[in-house]
Amino acid sequence: MSAMPTDRLQRFIFDDTQVRGEIAQLQDTYQHAIADHGYPLAVERLLGELLAACALLTATIKFDGTLSIEFRGKGALKLLMAESNPGVGERAQRLRGVARFDDDALATIEEPTLQALAQGGHVVITLDPEEGQRYQGIVALDKPSIAGCLEAYFAQSEQLPTRLWLATDAERAAGLLIQKLPEDNPQAQGERDDDAWDRINHLADTITGDELTGLGAEQVLHRLFHEEHARVFDPAPxxxxxxxxxxxxxxxxxxxxxxxxxxxxxxxxxxETQCHFCNTVYVFTPADVEALIDNPDAEPPTVH
Structure with a gap:
């Protein structure tokens, strides 16, 4: 298999259908998110899947602001969170993530699946636009996979049939999204193909995790949909x-x-304060703190 290209999001649409899709491929982003956190392997892999899912979902929403996806568990896995800001023009989509867990509880789990780690809970998806009203959707954390939980969210909250395939390995995280567009969506061109949704889902179901993380976007599209008419857009960073x-x-x-x-x-x-996402440490001296007390909007002089 060829090496995966630079982190990017590849959009595509199937002509003569109401079906669109995206492929997210993350390497540097994934490695930055897990670096220096000491996550157990199972937590790393789940965080990678959520990062890929967050990249995919952000691309389906056209807005300026922040999208966050939180898996709030009741067991060893307390929080799995990914957050993004969409790219505009040539600006890259900005992505980050964090996990919190109980080390002792996790050590007792023989098969660390999502459900074994979370023991139930909720999935919270928040859209926080720079202008306009904040929106939050909540679904139960009751599916066996991150993809399944997010598909349930779309079925409940968006009324848009959406499928997700997510995978990680030691170096990369990747995801594939297929979504059925509304009947009157102008992106769909030509005559209507009523069988397309079921047919394209059947083809996408044949993808393997190794292929999703190891092949480039063009290879994934050819592997799955070489008999379909997929129109591919320029990749976004x-x-x-x-x-x-x-x-x-x-x-x-x-x-x-x-x-x-x-x-x-x-x-x-x-x-001392530390960012949970990037591990940056900020130190506030007594003089800095007094300046904050007197004027909270003034940036303290000490650098980190």
């Missing part, structure tokens, strides 16, 4: 990008109040 800033952490600390901040300083001498 995807990259790991964290939105944390020193100023944001400063504002968050300010919310604790002056008494609490000074109490921490008295005990620890300084305040």
């Amino acid at each position: 995807v990259k790991f990008s964290c939105t944390c800033t020193r100023e944001r952490f400063g504002r968050a600390l300010h919310q604790l109040g002056a008494d609490e901040l000074r109490s921490v300083l008295e005990e620890q001498g300084q305040i």
Whole structure:
């Protein structure tokens, strides 16, 4: 199998049908997301799948803002989260993710599947546009896979038939999405093909995890749909990008109040905060903290 190309999202549509699709391929993004976190292998793989799914879902929604997908479990896996900002023009889609888990509880699980790790819970999908109203959809975490849970979300919340295939290996995460467009969607051209949805799903079901992570997008499309008329668009870049800033952490600390901040300083001498997504550490000295108390919108002078 050929090496996977740079992180990207490949959109395509089947002419003469109401069916569209995307392929997400992540290598650097996936590696950045798991680096220095010490995740167990099972958690790494699940996070990779969720990152690929988040990239795919972001591409289906045209808006400026943030999309987040959270798997909130009740067992060893407490949180699996991916978050993205869509790309505009040549700007890459920005993607990040994090996981939280109980190490001791996880060690007792012989077969660490999604359901064994989560023990139930909820999947929360949040759209937070830069302008307009925030939207949140919630479905049960009761399917055997990340793909199954997200398909249930689309069936319940979007009324758009949507299928997902997700895979990870030691280096890469990848995903394939197939979605049935509304009957009046202008992207669909030519005569209507009523059998297309079932036929294309049947073909997509033959993809293997090794093929999804190991083949390039063009090879995946040829492998699955060489007898269909797939119109392929220019690929869009995807990259790991964290939105944390020193100023944001400063504002968050300010919310604790002056008494609490000074109490921490008295005990620890300084305040250290760390971003869960990228592991960046921000250090606030006593002078920094007093500046925050006096003026929370001013960025403290200390660098990390």
